[in-house]
Amino acid sequence: MTHLTGKNRLFGVFATCFGSIFLVSGCTTEPPKPDTVTIAMLAEPPDLNATKATDSESFFILGHVMEGLTRAGSDGKPSPAVAESWEITDAGATFTLRSNAQWSDGKPVTAHDFVYAWRTVVDPKNASEYAFILFPIKNAEKIVSKKAPVDSLGVLALDARTLKVTFEKPCGYFLSLTSFATYFPVREDFHQLHGERYGAEANTLLYNGPFRLTQWVHGASLKLEKNPTYWNASIVKLNAIQIPYITPDLSAQLNLYKDGKIDLVSLGKNTLKTAMQERFKMKKYSDGTVFYLEFNFAEGRITRNKNLRKSIQYVLDGEEFVGRVISIPGTLVGTSVIPTWIAGKNGLFREDYPIQSVKPNLALAKHHLAEAMKELGLKTPPTLVWLTGDSPGASKEAEYFQNLLSSKLGITLKIDKQIFKQRLAKMSAGEFDVVSAGWGPDYNDPMTFADLKTSWNENNRGRWKNAQYDELIRKAQSTTKNTVRMDSMAAAEKILLEELPILPLYERSVIYTQSDWLANVGRRAVGFDPDLTTATTRDETAKN
Amino acid sequence: MFKYALKQIAAGIVTVFFIATATFTAMHAVPGDPLSKGKAIAPEVRKNLEAKYGLDQPVTKQYTMFLTNMVKGDFGISFTQANRSVNDIIREHFPISAILGLFAIAVAAAGGILWGSLTALYRNKWPDKLIMLAVIFGVSVPSFVVAALMQLGVTALNKHFGLQLFAVAGWGGLTHAVLPAVALGLSTMSFLTRLMRSSMLEVVNADYIRTAKAKGVSSTGIFFSHQLRNAILPVITVLGPAIAAITTGGFVVESVFAIPGLGRYFVQAVQQLDYTVIMGLTVFYGAYLVAMVILVDIVYGLIDPRIKVGKASG
Numbered sequence: 001m002t003h004l005t006g007k008n009r010l011f012g013v014f015a016t017c018f019g020s021i022f023l024v025s026g027c028t029t030e031p032p033k034p035d036t037v038t039i040a041m042l043a044e045p046p047d048l049n050a051t052k053a054t055d056s057e058s059f060f061i062l063g064h065v066m067e068g069l070t071r072a073g074s075d076g077k078p079s080p081a082v083a084e085s086w087e088i089t090d091a092g093a094t095f096t097l098r099s100n101a102q103w104s105d106g107k108p109v110t111a112h113d114f115v116y117a118w119r120t121v122v123d124p125k126n127a128s129e130y131a132f133i134l135f136p137i138k139n140a141e142k143i144v145s146k147k148a149p150v151d152s153l154g155v156l157a158l159d160a161r162t163l164k165v166t167f168e169k170p171c172g173y174f175l176s177l178t179s180f181a182t183y184f185p186v187r188e189d190f191h192q193l194h195g196e197r198y199g200a201e202a203n204t205l206l207y208n209g210p211f212r213l214t215q216w217v218h219g220a221s222l223k224l225e226k227n228p229t230y231w232n233a234s235i236v237k238l239n240a241i242q243i244p245y246i247t248p249d250l251s252a253q254l255n256l257y258k259d260g261k262i263d264l265v266s267l268g269k270n271t272l273k274t275a276m277q278e279r280f281k282m283k284k285y286s287d288g289t290v291f292y293l294e295f296n297f298a299e300g301r302i303t304r305n306k307n308l309r310k311s312i313q314y315v316l317d318g319e320e321f322v323g324r325v326i327s328i329p330g331t332l333v334g335t336s337v338i339p340t341w342i343a344g345k346n347g348l349f350r351e352d353y354p355i356q357s358v359k360p361n362l363a364l365a366k367h368h369l370a371e372a373m374k375e376l377g378l379k380t381p382p383t384l385v386w387l388t389g390d391s392p393g394a395s396k397e398a399e400y401f402q403n404l405l406s407s408k409l410g411i412t413l414k415i416d417k418q419i420f421k422q423r424l425a426k427m428s429a430g431e432f433d434v435v436s437a438g439w440g441p442d443y444n445d446p447m448t449f450a451d452l453k454t455s456w457n458e459n460n461r462g463r464w465k466n467a468q469y470d471e472l473i474r475k476a477q478s479t480t481k482n483t484v485r486m487d488s489m490a491a492a493e494k495i496l497l498e499e500l501p502i503l504p505l506y507e508r509s510v511i512y513t514q515s516d517w518l519a520n521v522g523r524r525a526v527g528f529d530p531d532l533t534t535a536t537t538r539d540e541t542a543k544n
Numbered sequence: 545m546f547k548y549a550l551k552q553i554a555a556g557i558v559t560v561f562f563i564a565t566a567t568f569t570a571m572h573a574v575p576g577d578p579l580s581k582g583k584a585i586a587p588e589v590r591k592n593l594e595a596k597y598g599l600d601q602p603v604t605k606q607y608t609m610f611l612t613n614m615v616k617g618d619f620g621i622s623f624t625q626a627n628r629s630v631n632d633i634i635r636e637h638f639p640i641s642a643i644l645g646l647f648a649i650a651v652a653a654a655g656g657i658l659w660g661s662l663t664a665l666y667r668n669k670w671p672d673k674l675i676m677l678a679v680i681f682g683v684s685v686p687s688f689v690v691a692a693l694m695q696l697g698v699t700a701l702n703k704h705f706g707l708q709l710f711a712v713a714g715w716g717g718l719t720h721a722v723l724p725a726v727a728l729g730l731s732t733m734s735f736l737t738r739l740m741r742s743s744m745l746e747v748v749n750a751d752y753i754r755t756a757k758a759k760g761v762s763s764t765g766i767f768f769s770h771q772l773r774n775a776i777l778p779v780i781t782v783l784g785p786a787i788a789a790i791t792t793g794g795f796v797v798e799s800v801f802a803i804p805g806l807g808r809y810f811v812q813a814v815q816q817l818d819y820t821v822i823m824g825l826t827v828f829y830g831a832y833l834v835a836m837v838i839l840v841d842i843v844y845g846l847i848d849p850r851i852k853v854g855k856a857s858g
Contacts, residue, residue, distance in 0.1 A: 219804030421576035458584030
């Protein structure tokens, strides 16, 4: 008997321990605060120094707390921001800054802040990766390669409110660049004060945008609060944007959404199913990214053979691929490297220059393959090295093509699955026949896609080279005349579609869900996303 | 004892040096490049970046530079977070992993010792069978599955009761730590339970227990002063490495529960080939593990008076 009581006592001690943990933790509920939006981020912004930032997380925060000469609307068109007016010619641009644009310490934003920022971006000492986006400005490229001094950059502050930019050559899309984070102003005294720590913490950054970053606990949370010194503060309805969670795990994010902890969540292939079962209201938007197969044109690669590329084009059924492999509603079948959403002369580029989509045709595919084998001197259908990423989606895609090409054409695929950095290394080294790749826009002009396959573009991993295409892109890059630019790019696009150095697969669509009371959230392809600048929360009763 | 400790520490330093060298070699042998991004960098920009990180120097020079800085305690600046030093990352995020790890260890050790003792005391009765079944579950289900399941369960629970029993994710108070600590500590707890059970079984039937009973010592007294003290030794042996593993190895759990610990940075660094962070964290983890093993050796000697480390090793 004594034994038993002893053991029972042990049980009792144990039960009490666990019970008390339960009690202590069972009493914290926070009511949602009015005019506050809470979201989770996939990763922490690595760098809030706008002269160096390269990733979408940093751009998201910077877009809310800083502002450039112009601001991109949800249609991607630039509207006046720090600059209230401008004049653009073939030689350059002159911006007039508004008098009430202020830094968060109350001092005015001046033309000098832009000169200082842009010089910092191209300064070789700063080693900014996005320096290339300033290359339309005179001497920028030379300064980066140490062939010209930093102060020779073609930008001058004529007075505190007038900024004069000289172009390297006429640039028709310069205005759309000025809303980009790399073009944001930096105040010299503040930047010098903090040196390497500029933008590393919430208090080592100066703000001139709709919000201020008031709290940043690395890896854990960020808080943005309305900036009272913002010149256009009346359009900002939110008091704060809370980001208390940082996790790349989409299931965890959906659980947080289900638990009422966050107000906005993007859905992946797996979480989409759960969201559908829960009957969440779903929305979609295009994030602007185009995906395609890129063929290798290095000496000795069989993918140099045009008939081989054509046979792959004709065997692919884009509708089936998008429906069965990508299976995210709203995904568009890819028709070109220039996506359907991008603006052209007046309306959309695609409406100005329609293209015929290629229908799958097995007979034609077989015909092209036979031609290719004849030209290559092959007795049996070839084997291709297919370079791809290590995500489940990338594997599914590669296996789809493996099955398709072997069953329809007898082509064997050797799938080379690599993690991100190794895949990049192999792409740069040209160790592939076909690589599955994608491209997202940097600015709102077809040029951000159209120049991808130029012989001088480092992102042309397949090293395809076509003099006529290069010439057309060069022509489009050296004029501000919109019709000439668009016509040249459309002609260049035609060459791409005929020669097929890449085979377009799809235009990505993103599905997301958000709290019912949240409205006016901007989702878009160019610039920072989501845009909560003018977001509104309806009254509190609707929240519960 | 002092001499023994000194010897262990010297051996530890050599071990850490080998860890650093092996990591450096392996890291540079892996194909890929820390500067590459999805979008190619202009060649002239790349040159400037290489100069900034010293990648334009020959590898041998890079190695000596790294070692010199390491001795000074400076691991350099992260490639991916260009304005944060590796030291900052360790200083800000290791404490979080460590706190979570200590919670997990507390859960694992308390649970393991108690459950293990109970199974031994109730040998072959239903509590023993029930607990051992749970142990099989705990050992075989990986922590990320447990973490995801627990998160789902809590979401459903919170919804059902309409209140916040536990936080679904995030880091802050005790409510945030309970779920990840249990998820992280579960497999160690199961392992310790089994260890404790077998060790306890040996002790339960020992002669000195019978003697104690005959002397009329209460069962609680026997448990604490005789059985537990003798059976716990093997548990302490494995506890050292387990502490190091748990306080450093919670990446997936940290990711699921959005906890800003160091594990996440380590895995990201490996994926991104962030040379400085990989080197800094490997050396740090290595030194930490070595320190834990040395500590256990010393503690072992303190708990078991039969082990006289100083005399045994001269």
